[in-house]
Amino acid sequence: MEPQSWQDLFRNRQTNVEQAILNIKSSQKVFLAPFCNEPQKLIQELVRQKERLQDVILYNAVIGSPCIYADSSCYPYFQIRTFLSSPLLKGAFLHNTCDYLPVNLSEIPKWLTSQKIDVALIQVTPPNEEGYCNLGLSVDTVQTLIKSAGFVVAQVNRNLPFTNGDTLVHVSEIDQFVLSDTPLLTLSGGNLSEEEITIGGNVAELIPDYATIQVGLGKIAESILLSLKNKKGLGIHSGSISDPIIELINLGVVTNEQKEINRYKTVCTTLTGTEDLYRYCHNNPTIELYPSDYTHNAAEISKISNFYSINSALEVDLFGQINAEQIGKVPVAGVGGQMDFIQGARLSKGGKSIIALPSTAKRGTESRIKVRTSYVTSVKSEIDYVVTEFGFASLFGKSLQERAKELISIAHPQFREKLLAEFEREFMKKDIN
Structure with a gap:
């Protein structure tokens, strides 16, 4: 049997967002791509499906995220573990459904290799002519996450920039793709005092x-x-x-x-x-x-x-x-x-x-x-x-x-x-x- 081309892999691994999130089960550990690269379409569906889940641990590093998984309606279903907190998590902290992980950012990749992360939710560009997607806004810990997680779901977003550096991920490294060109998370400056x-x-x-x-x-x-x-x-x-x-x-x-x-x-x-x-x-x-x-x-x-x-x-x-x-x-x-x-x-x-x-x-x-x-x-x-x-x-x-x-x-x-x-x-x- 001839090996699949990257085009076949990309096509065969595409699914809808509902099916992709069904891969997440109760009591699993789910790592969300950090910062402004948090995949919003996948997270919205995860929150929609919350009532079928119990004790799912969500790992995040919050900058720019609306943190919809920290809404009070999510308390019975998710336990949040954050490397970088936000006032948006205050209610979850006070309700004891959020805890803080004081790990230096340089060491989170090392931490990941010692953990059993069941599902990674990330965001990438469409693949280039050689079959490589791009991490776009943020590399941070995601290269290690892709290699160490049990199952990787990527939201494919044409709005992401194609950036240089260590930003490429081959389609063969990702288990499922969900096509969704949602607006990117942004942060704008305010008026300075x-x-x-x-x-x-x-x-x-x-x-x-x-x-x-x-x-x-x-x-x-x-x-x-x-x-x-x-x-x-x-x-x-x-x-x-x-x-x-x-x-x-x-x-x-x-x-x-x-x-x-x-x-x-x-x-x-x-x-x-x-x-x-x-x-x-x-x-x-x-x-x-x-x-x-x-x-x-x-x-x-x-x-x-x-x-x-x-x-x-x-x-x-x-x-x-x-x-x-x-x-x-x-x-x-x-x-x-x-x-x-x-x-x-x-x-x-x-x-x-x-x-x-x-x-x-x-x-x-x-x-x-x-x-x-x-x-x-x-x-x-x-x-x-x-x-x-x-x-x-x-x-x-x-x-x-x-x-x-x-x-x-x-x-x-x-x-x-x-x-x-x-x-x-x-x-x-x-x-x-």
């Missing part, structure tokens, strides 16, 4: 020309990128890239000319932005996407000189401990790639790690700089700078007393006296001034 603009400018002062940077997501990250327009020869090696990076490339600010690896290439594991970003990256040879065990690998990052890791946080204590995950009972974010990139920056020749955050929360009624943090994501010995709208604190090589003095100086003025008094009462025998 004066405070956010100031923070972006303060961070930009720390970034030298020809550095390679990693920047997270959100309005602080957007402000930082928009503040870099006067820099020269920057490189990008990041977890995600968003729309402002297009402008930096078009202005000639981002050239990637000094990177020792992936020179002249903008590198990430996921695209997180608008349709403009997705169109820009379609068949663009200067943008490359790779799995997270490469993009977030500290050993690889260490090969890049002057690597600057720039992330945000929920709060920081007076010694420099960073909480980027949780305040109160419910995680609102996750470790993500923060520690991966911070460790890479520590190993990079000339590298620096920066944490940027507003000085206050809850509309100015609470300081984000605290005597103690409620949780610790990144430890004090790993952070070079903390930045607020009031400037930056330089922490590397500083004693605990010196760190406290630096951090109090960039707290909101209305909280500085209280922070100093609390620090002296709890940690000092004499005034630190």
